[in-house]
Amino acid sequence: MTITFGIIGTNWITESWIQAAHKTGQWKLHSVYSRSQDQAKSFGSKYDCSNAYTSLDSFFGDDGMQAVYIASPNSLHYEQAKQAxxxxxxxxxxxxxxxTPEELDDLFRVAQExxxxxxxxxxxxxxxNYKLLQKLVNDEKRLGPIYGASFTYASYSSRYNNVLAGEVPNIFSLDFSGGSLVxxxxxxVTFAIALFGxxxxxxxxxxxxxxxxxxGGVIVLRYDNFGVQINHSKSYTSAAVCEVYGEKGTITVNATTDISTIKHWDPQSKKTEELAGSYKTVEKPNVNMEEEAVEFARIINEKDSKAVSELEKISRIVIKVTSDLRRQNGLLYPADKQ
Structure with missing residues (x-):
C-alpha cells in the first residue's frame, strides 16, 4: 500500500527523502508544512502536491496524511513529533x-499509546552493504576475535564559513540543539552501536x-575487550577510511555512509578481497535514502513492531551515549536544563 506523507522542513535533506521515497513507489507526498505559504506551495508544486500548510494544527489534522517526515531544526523535533x-x-x-533521552522516552511512550x-x-x-558488514564482523573465519575499530566522518560544512564570519547557523547553535556530534x-556512533551494541x-x-x-572531535567507545575510535567534524575534513581489526583479518570500508566498498585483508595470504554488493544512490541530491524508504514502508505496512523495537533500542543507546558525551564537556542544550 502506498503511504501518503507530509513533510516539515523544506531543505536539501527533505528533497533527498522525497526523491528516494517516490522512487520506491511506496510513498506519495501529500502535504507540506512551512512557516511561509508561498514556500510551502512552491516546494509542493515540484512534486505535484497542492496541500500547503502554515499551521501545524491544520497540517496534522489532514486525514489524508498517514505519516510525516520531520527535518526541522533539532530543538523542534520533540514537540512536532509528539503532536504528530x-x-x-x-x-x-x-x-x-x-x-535528550528523556524527550525520546516520551515519544516512544506516546507512539505506543x-x-x-x-x-x-x-x-x-x-x-x-551495511547489513552485509554486520554479518562480516560476526564471521569467525574472516575476523575472529575483534581487537578494535576506527570510524571516521569528518566533512567541512559550508555553514562553518558563516561561523567564521561571526554568524550562528542553527546547526552551530546550542539553542537549536546543534553541534557536530549530533x-x-x-x-x-550509530555505525558502531548497530555493529557492537x-x-x-x-x-x-x-x-x-x-x-x-x-x-568536531575524537570519541572513544569502550567495549569488553576492545575500543572504537571515532573522528568526526563539521569544521575539518578527513579522507580516512573506516576499519575493523580482528585476529584473522582487517575489514576496510570506504565510509560510514553510502558504503561502496568492503575489503577484507587476510594476514596469512596477504590478499585483499572485495565483498561489497552493488551500490545504489539517488541522483541529485546525491544521498542514498532509498533503502531506508523501502524498509520504513515495509515496517508501517506490515505493522512490524519487532523491527521497530530493534530500531528503538538503537536510538535509545545512541542518544544515551551522545548526551553523555555532550554533558561530559558542558555542551548543554536548553532541554538539558528543564
Whole structure:
C-alpha cells in the first residue's frame, strides 16, 4: 500500500527523502508544512502536491496524511513529533530524534499509546552493504576475535564559513540543539552501536568553536575487550577510511555512509578481497535514502513492531551515549536544563 506523507522542513535533506521515497513507489507526498505559504506551495508544486500548510494544527489534522517526515531544526523535533503522534500519524524523524533521552522516552511512550510508530531516520544502517558488514564482523573465519575499530566522518560544512564570519547557523547553535556530534558524529556512533551494541563507557575530546558547540572531535567507545575510535567534524575534513581489526583479518570500508566498498585483508595470504554488493544512490541530491524508504514502508505496512523495537533500542543507546558525551564537556542544550 502506498503511504501518503507530509513533510516539515523544506531543505536539501527533505528533497533527498522525497526523491528516494517516490522512487520506491511506496510513498506519495501529500502535504507540506512551512512557516511561509508561498514556500510551502512552491516546494509542493515540484512534486505535484497542492496541500500547503502554515499551521501545524491544520497540517496534522489532514486525514489524508498517514505519516510525516520531520527535518526541522533539532530543538523542534520533540514537540512536532509528539503532536504528530497524538494525531495518530507515523513519524519518520531525522537524526537526532530529540535533544535528550528523556524527550525520546516520551515519544516512544506516546507512539505506543496511540498505536503508531516513530522511527529515527538513520539511513546508513539500512544500506544493504551495511547489513552485509554486520554479518562480516560476526564471521569467525574472516575476523575472529575483534581487537578494535576506527570510524571516521569528518566533512567541512559550508555553514562553518558563516561561523567564521561571526554568524550562528542553527546547526552551530546550542539553542537549536546543534553541534557536530549530533549532526555528523551521530553517524559513526550509530555505525558502531548497530555493529557492537552498547559500549561500557565513552569519552570525548571535542573542539569547541566560537558559537559554543562542538565543531568536531575524537570519541572513544569502550567495549569488553576492545575500543572504537571515532573522528568526526563539521569544521575539518578527513579522507580516512573506516576499519575493523580482528585476529584473522582487517575489514576496510570506504565510509560510514553510502558504503561502496568492503575489503577484507587476510594476514596469512596477504590478499585483499572485495565483498561489497552493488551500490545504489539517488541522483541529485546525491544521498542514498532509498533503502531506508523501502524498509520504513515495509515496517508501517506490515505493522512490524519487532523491527521497530530493534530500531528503538538503537536510538535509545545512541542518544544515551551522545548526551553523555555532550554533558561530559558542558555542551548543554536548553532541554538539558528543564
Amino acid at each position: 503522534l497524538k494525531a495518530k500519524k507515523h513519524v519518520i524523524l531525522e537524526k537526532p530524534a530529540t535533544s 496511540e498505536g503508531v510508530f516513530v522511527i529515527e531516520a538513520f539511513r546508513h544502517i539500512q544500506e544493504a 549532526d555528523i558524529g551521530v553517524y559513526p 552498547e559500549p561500557k563507557e565513552q569519552t570525548y575530546v571535542p573542539f569547541v568553536c566560537r558559537t559554543g558547540v562542538d565543531g
